[in-house]
Amino acid sequence: MNQCEHIQELMSGYIDHELSQQKAQRVRLHLKECDSCRKIYDDIVAIRQEMGQLKYPECEESKIEQLMNEPTSKILSVIGWLCLTVGLLGFMVWQLFMFYTEPGIVTWVKVGVFLIELGVLSLFISVLRQRLIARKTDKYRNVKL
Numbered sequence: 001m002n003q004c005e006h007i008q009e010l011m012s013g014y015i016d017h018e019l020s021q022q023k024a025q026r027v028r029l030h031l032k033e034c035d036s037c038r039k040i041y042d043d044i045v046a047i048r049q050e051m052g053q054l055k056y057p058e059c060e061e062s063k064i065e066q067l068m069n070e071p072t073s074k075i076l077s078v079i080g081w082l083c084l085t086v087g088l089l090g091f092m093v094w095q096l097f098m099f100y101t102e103p104g105i106v107t108w109v110k111v112g113v114f115l116i117e118l119g120v121l122s123l124f125i126s127v128l129r130q131r132l133i134a135r136k137t138d139k140y141r142n143v144k145l
């Protein structure tokens with residue numbers, strides 16, 4: 001193995017400051033004298049720098065998070081949920097009203113549908129309640145990752 005090959009093997013460790021003082025000194029001296037090894041050294045350093053820049057750009061996730069936390073997005077989201085909830089509730093009330101005032105439907109069917117709706121509503125409220133409690137007690141909700 002010639003001198004250059006030996007130095008090139010140590011190059012990565014030299015760049016990462018992992019060599020002993022003696023070995024690092026040997027690499028340093030060789031780089032001063034040898035153009036081809038210095039060229040390789042410069043290339044490795046340049047590539048490492050580019051990789052480093054690629055590693056820490058503002059990542060997509062944090063951009064999305066930023067977008068989600070933007071006041072306009074939050075307001076639009078709240079308005080959206082509000083419209084959906086009010087619309088859905090209004091529709092349900094109207095539908096129920098039509099259903100229960102319809103004389104053609106026998107009473108036991110009305111009672112059955114009423115029980116089903118009561119069950120769905122109870123489940124919905126219990127889930128909603130759990131979500132609200134979880135939200136209130138979630139001590140990490142303001143922690144930004």
Ligand SMILES: [Zn+2]
Pocket residue numbers: 003004005007030034035036037038
């Ligand atoms: Zn060399």
